[in-house]
Amino acid sequence: MDYQLVCPIPISEYPVITLAHGSGGVLSHHLIEKMFIPAFGNNLLDEGHDGAVFKVKGKQLAYTTDSFVVSPVFFPGGNIGDLAVNGTINDISCCGARPLYLSVGFILEEGLPMGDLWKIVVSMKEAAERAGIEIITGDTKVVDRGKGDKIVINTTGIGEVIEGADISPKNCKPGDTIILTGTIGDHGVAIMSARSGIEFETNIVSDTAPLNGIVDEIFKVTRNIHVLRDPTRGGVATTMNEICKSSNVGIILEENRIPVSPEVRGACEILGLDPLYIANEGKLLVFVPQSEADPVLTAIQKHPSGNHAAIIGHVTADHPGIVRMTTSIGSSRIIDMLTGDQLPRIC
Amino acid sequence: MDYQLVCPIPISEYPVITLAHGSGGVLSHHLIEKMFIPAFGNNLLDEGHDGAVFKVKGKQLAYTTDSFVVSPVFFPGGNIGDLAVNGTINDISCCGARPLYLSVGFILEEGLPMGDLWKIVVSMKEAAERAGIEIITGDTKVVDRGKGDKIVINTTGIGEVIEGADISPKNCKPGDTIILTGTIGDHGVAIMSARSGIEFETNIVSDTAPLNGIVDEIFKVTRNIHVLRDPTRGGVATTMNEICKSSNVGIILEENRIPVSPEVRGACEILGLDPLYIANEGKLLVFVPQSEADPVLTAIQKHPSGNHAAIIGHVTADHPGIVRMTTSIGSSRIIDMLTGDQLPRIC
Numbered sequence: 294m295d296y297q298l299v300c301p302i303p304i305s306e307y308p309v310i311t312l313a314h315g316s317g318g319v320l321s322h323h324l325i326e327k328m329f330i331p332a333f334g335n336n337l338l339d340e341g342h343d344g345a346v347f348k349v350k351g352k353q354l355a356y357t358t359d360s361f362v363v364s365p366v367f368f369p370g371g372n373i374g375d376l377a378v379n380g381t382i383n384d385i386s387c388c389g390a391r392p393l394y395l396s397v398g399f400i401l402e403e404g405l406p407m408g409d410l411w412k413i414v415v416s417m418k419e420a421a422e423r424a425g426i427e428i429i430t431g432d433t434k435v436v437d438r439g440k441g442d443k444i445v446i447n448t449t450g451i452g453e454v455i456e457g458a459d460i461s462p463k464n465c466k467p468g469d470t471i472i473l474t475g476t477i478g479d480h481g482v483a484i485m486s487a488r489s490g491i492e493f494e495t496n497i498v499s500d501t502a503p504l505n506g507i508v509d510e511i512f513k514v515t516r517n518i519h520v521l522r523d524p525t526r527g528g529v530a531t532t533m534n535e536i537c538k539s540s541n542v543g544i545i546l547e548e549n550r551i552p553v554s555p556e557v558r559g560a561c562e563i564l565g566l567d568p569l570y571i572a573n574e575g576k577l578l579v580f581v582p583q584s585e586a587d588p589v590l591t592a593i594q595k596h597p598s599g600n601h602a603a604i605i606g607h608v609t610a611d612h613p614g615i616v617r618m619t620t621s622i623g624s625s626r627i628i629d630m631l632t633g634d635q636l637p638r639i640c
Numbered sequence: 641m642d643y644q645l646v647c648p649i650p651i652s653e654y655p656v657i658t659l660a661h662g663s664g665g666v667l668s669h670h671l672i673e674k675m676f677i678p679a680f681g682n683n684l685l686d687e688g689h690d691g692a693v694f695k696v697k698g699k700q701l702a703y704t705t706d707s708f709v710v711s712p713v714f715f716p717g718g719n720i721g722d723l724a725v726n727g728t729i730n731d732i733s734c735c736g737a738r739p740l741y742l743s744v745g746f747i748l749e750e751g752l753p754m755g756d757l758w759k760i761v762v763s764m765k766e767a768a769e770r771a772g773i774e775i776i777t778g779d780t781k782v783v784d785r786g787k788g789d790k791i792v793i794n795t796t797g798i799g800e801v802i803e804g805a806d807i808s809p810k811n812c813k814p815g816d817t818i819i820l821t822g823t824i825g826d827h828g829v830a831i832m833s834a835r836s837g838i839e840f841e842t843n844i845v846s847d848t849a850p851l852n853g854i855v856d857e858i859f860k861v862t863r864n865i866h867v868l869r870d871p872t873r874g875g876v877a878t879t880m881n882e883i884c885k886s887s888n889v890g891i892i893l894e895e896n897r898i899p900v901s902p903e904v905r906g907a908c909e910i911l912g913l914d915p916l917y918i919a920n921e922g923k924l925l926v927f928v929p930q931s932e933a934d935p936v937l938t939a940i941q942k943h944p945s946g947n948h949a950a951i952i953g954h955v956t957a958d959h960p961g962i963v964r965m966t967t968s969i970g971s972s973r974i975i976d977m978l979t980g981d982q983l984p985r986i987c
Binding site: 410451 | 647648651656657660672680682696698699740744748749750755775779782798
């Protein structure tokens, strides 16, 4: 079989895995599109979702996996435990599904303090309760000291697709309105400040939170939602690029409508980061037909996690595959996908 | 909430995670029973299965997760890729279910050769094809050099419980016959020889293989099967202890009926290991009512992976919770669960 003989990624050009392969940006996509999809390829995998959807007795189930390698393990606003539970809940929610069950795989480094593991486990329990889901199966492995980094957690989840929902990154249409449920950059900046030891004047905390509640509210208003996506690794900029390529449409963002807290904006200036590329862990992008946008926005704003929600742009038939941002003075620039690794191990 | 205040494992006695917490033996059980079950506890988790079973529209689905940290990554007879696919297929099969879909979570260390990743991916593809299942969703993370050990893979799987099957470690009954589908110790000794650089006269290779085919054959004979279990970490000895405690029965094994290849027996003597405690990755233990044992054994022996299958013991109402082994000269001794970490990072 010739796929065995030749690695589909040219080894002379990319001899080893780099941190950028885990960034969620260009090299992550390279690995997925050149290696994983050709090898494992099937109709369900090819959808390009954060999760797969399959049917059991006519019922659609959503299925998604995520491993968490965040460093440091404890950070302002959360820890690797609630992050791992919320992250998989959110990927299921972005399939238009209600999360039901999670599995948990712990990979522990020899020497991890027992008390730290307990704090993480308690956070997972509380996050599961908050979102109304159950952790029903698990696995624990231990690696020798120096062969891991304290703790890695895989969470995999199953949810039931909400009746009538048809969500896919391929579904967005020219004219769609793009709603963002809150401020961007909080998670990435919280991690970065914890990692660098920089203390900002005001306390910036991770936005880690479950999105299933807000998704339920959206579907109470209408089933006519095209795309749901949480902008994690690679931030809003990378997520927008993925979606406009999947749907073969263009996206126009309006810079002055994108909510960024003054604290995050200030920290980004100090750290030389662009909030558009920074990971979020409790924010949702909603692509909805323009006619439905106002009632959906109102429903989101009524939810406790959505009071900073805003319309940040729209979808166009022009420049398919390209994201453009118009600035407050009316100029416009192209927003690319993340290249390199602006912030490794952010989740 | 007082569970937050006090770690349920006394920190003065167990201040940190040790390799033995990942061995599958006594300390692994300690972690699961004292920490994870009380924290995450629910009816599905409490079953004590390798997987959980839940219902969708009246259809029972089996759900199980496993992370693979085997070292070295490539070993005689396989690599971490086919091991990860087969391992989760086997845990689903041991729920009496037909595996359908897998998710894959890669945790890669910066610097992993691209060609090594490709070899692993090809093995996973081939293992999935062999077992007739699909890999439908995935995730990739990268950790910085020195914070991982080449590659860790999580696989999580979903299967449909075979109509009429009712498999649980709680189901074994006095009088049940215990069938083992082949020789023990092959996987663990293959890893150990690769790790230590010892070369044995004859080539010992891992038995990594999918068990769904053999489980299908068993259920063609009868649905009256009580327990199915693949004796991985901790080996046959530990698995037997788990089952007899779950079902509150005693187990009697007959030493001279347990198949061990002469090569593995010889290697174990050199390495000072007991084959009863060594991990297997393609063997199945079947607990079946005595009346059904002969046709089940015949069906297993007809399967290509089952030609060394044998009846190795039976279940008794005497000494509940205790595994005894009778030797060829008629004496009898207690077989305990694995303590410590005879072979860390075996899967």
